[in-house]
Amino acid sequence: MRIDIVTIFPDFFGVLDISLLGKARERGIIELGVHDLRDFTYDRHRTVDDTPYGGGAGMVMRPEPWGEALDATLTPETVVIVPTPAGVPFTQAAARELALEKHLVFTCGRYEGIDQRVIDYAASRARVREISLGDYVLNGGEVATMAMIEAIGRLVPGVIGNPESLTEESHEQGLLEYPSYTKPSTWRERSVPDVLLSGNHKAIADWRHEQQLERTRRVRPDLLPDDQ
Numbered sequence: 086m087r088i089d090i091v092t093i094f095p096d097f098f099g100v101l102d103i104s105l106l107g108k109a110r111e112r113g114i115i116e117l118g119v120h121d122l123r124d125f126t127y128d129r130h131r132t133v134d135d136t137p138y139g140g141g142a143g144m145v146m147r148p149e150p151w152g153e154a155l156d157a158t159l160t161p162e163t164v165v166i167v168p169t170p171a172g173v174p175f176t177q178a179a180a181r182e183l184a185l186e187k188h189l190v191f192t193c194g195r196y197e198g199i200d201q202r203v204i205d206y207a208a209s210r211a212r213v214r215e216i217s218l219g220d221y222v223l224n225g226g227e228v229a230t231m232a233m234i235e236a237i238g239r240l241v242p243g244v245i246g247n248p249e250s251l252t253e254e255s256h257e258q259g260l261l262e263y264p265s266y267t268k269p270s271t272w273r274e275r276s277v278p279d280v281l282l283s284g285n286h287k288a289i290a291d292w293r294h295e296q297q298l299e300r301t302r303r304v305r306p307d308l309l310p311d312d313q
């Protein structure tokens with residue numbers, strides 16, 4: 086997979102050189118390109134924004150630099166991801182789908198957002214997904230892009246050493262994950278549930294599933310299937 090990010094804060098993504106994604110890049114599983122939107126401007130001040138038509142507070146990102154940034158990154162296989170509070174909620178299912186794509190371009194808006202014609206133009210050349218991390222407003226798309234790259238990148242085939250470890254995580258089966266424990270068996274007078282020490286694999290699996298249901302009922306009843 087190749088990922089391109091267009092942003093006015095390219096240094097923000099330096100952290101993607103380390104950890105799991107850093108290793109995936111070293112192994113050639115994921116390629117990453119970070120592009121400074123100001124490199125697609127030609128005025129002395131490298132201007133990327135201007136006042137909104139129709140008035141109103143704040144500034145809007147100009148279409149011209151974005152058009153050139155898209156020209157430099159789009160391919161017929163690209164999925165353009167626009168982080169925006171006005172987007173479709175991001176889910177584990179979306180992360181799984183996007184992890185199978187060949188090329189993602191993240192467009193990090195700032196100010197009051199990107200001129201709408203940029204999104205419309207992008208949609209004439211590639212698939213575009215406007216995605217929200219949640220019902221709250223950030224100062225720009227960079228934090229959301231980082232979170233999505235983490236969620237998507239770890240699902241790209243070959244990135245996680247043991248794919249089985251992905252199957253029992255929260256939201257993978259539509260339920261929240263069960264509680265986990267490790268040594269010591271007793272810590273500050275709190276002991277690990279006896280079933281986990283029993284060696285009875287069926288009893289452990291049943292207990293874990295029940296814990297998933299109980300935690301999901303308590304914390305996220307909206308995720309429960311109707312028959313649970």
Ligand SMILES: NC(=S)c1ccno1
Pocket residue numbers: 168169170216217218219220221222223224225226229
């Ligand atoms: N909620 C999201 S993804 C967002 C992007 C920019 N501001 O909020």
